[in-house]
Amino acid sequence: MTIKQTIMAACGILAVMLGANWFLRTQPVQASTDDTVPAITMVEAVETVLAANPGTKAIDVNLERENNNLAWEVELNNDLEVYIDANTKEIIKTEQGWDLKDVPFLANWMPN
Template identity: 50%
Template sequence: MNAKQKIASAIGAGVLLMGGALWFKPKEAQASPHNTAPSISLVQAVETVLAANPGATAIEANLERDRNTLAWEIELDNDTEVYVNANTNQIVRTEQKWNVSNIPFLGEWIPN
């Protein structure tokens, strides 16, 4: 490679780097109604769920958007997931996980 080719390669690489730096500029964060903070704390939500499910223990909790509403998802040790509205502290939905081995006929086909 001669000197002219080295210079041309260096200029080409510089142009590519500068073009990439200008093209992929970081964007400013924008406020969104979906990024609002909950008005109910995690502790308040867990207390509400445990009061409604005596004897259960909370094992996991996440803040997520449930049906376009900000909600605390709290998983209990009895295979139940409870969703609490993060702004009103009201239980909006409860889901019981399936245990297929308890279903007649199907339970016989599942290995232990």
């Protein structure tokens, strides 16, 4: 390998290393002005949802944005998803989960 080829290879390796360093660099985390802490806790949200749906159990809880407001999404064991406003404790909406077996043309393709 000639000196010219060695210099060109070293420059190529340096360019790849600098490019990878630039591409993979970490970004500093910046706080957003719209990040707020919910006024009610997850436990309060679950208690409110369970009181409105007696005989059910909560199986999953997430804090989400619903119409630009913080809301707790509580998934119940009866396939209901209940959204509760994280500041007012008001139930915003309730969604019924669905099963693919309920869709007529998919029912025959689903395993039993």
